[in-house]
Amino acid sequence: MTAKVTGTMVNYYIHCKRQCWLFSNKLNLEDNSEEVRIGRILHQLKEEKAKKKEVAIDNIKIDKLTPEYLVEIKKSDADLEAVKWQTLYYLYILREKGIDRKGKIEIIDKKKENRKIHYTELTDELVFQLKEIISLIQELIERPIPPLPINKSICKKCAYYTYCYI
Numbered sequence: 001m002t003a004k005v006t007g008t009m010v011n012y013y014i015h016c017k018r019q020c021w022l023f024s025n026k027l028n029l030e031d032n033s034e035e036v037r038i039g040r041i042l043h044q045l046k047e048e049k050a051k052k053k054e055v056a057i058d059n060i061k062i063d064k065l066t067p068e069y070l071v072e073i074k075k076s077d078a079d080l081e082a083v084k085w086q087t088l089y090y091l092y093i094l095r096e097k098g099i100d101r102k103g104k105i106e107i108i109d110k111k112k113e114n115r116k117i118h119y120t121e122l123t124d125e126l127v128f129q130l131k132e133i134i135s136l137i138q139e140l141i142e143r144p145i146p147p148l149p150i151n152k153s154i155c156k157k158c159a160y161y162t163y164c165y166i
C-alpha cells in the first residue's frame with residue numbers, strides 16, 4: 001500500500017529526512033515543542049480573524065485560497081526551501097483537481113512587525129521534481145528504521161531534539 005503524502009511530510013522531507021520518517025510513522029512529539037505551540041496559537045488567532053478561509057481538500061489543508069493565490073502562512077522563514085516545496089505540493093494537488101493558482105507564502109514573525117511575502121509558481125520542471133520527491137518520501141517512510149540524526153544547528157529548534165540526542 002502506498003501512504004498518502006501530506007504537505008507537512010513534504011516540508012519535513014526537505015528539512016530533515018529523519019523528521020519526515022518520525023512524523024510519518026506517528027512518532028508525533030510535536031506537542032512538547034514550544035515553537036510548535038507558538039505556531040499553533042498564531043494559527044488559531046489567524047483562523048479567528050479569517051474564519052472559514054482555511055480550505056481542506058483530500059488530505060491537505062490550505063491556509064487561504066484567493067482567486068489568484070494559494071496562501072501558506074508561517075511564523076518563520078527559517079527553512080523557506082521546505083515551505084516552498086510544501087506550497088508547491090499544495091499547488092500541484094490543486095492543479096490535479098483543475099484549480100490553477102500561484103503560491104504566496106506569508107511569514108508572520110511574532111518578533112517583527114512587518115510580514116514578509118514570498119511568491120512561487122508551479123512549472124513543468126518543478127512538477128517533475130515534486131513527483132520525484134513524493135516517490136522518495138513514500139520509499140523513505142516504508143523503511144523499518146529512520147535515517148540517522150543529521151547533527152545540524154536546526155536540530156536545536158526541532159520537536160524531536162530530545163528523541164534524537166538525549
Ligand code: SF4
Pocket residue numbers: 015016017018019022148149150151152154155156158159160161164
Ligand atoms: S532533531 Fe535534527 S535529526 Fe532529529 S528530527 Fe529534528 S532535525 Fe532531524
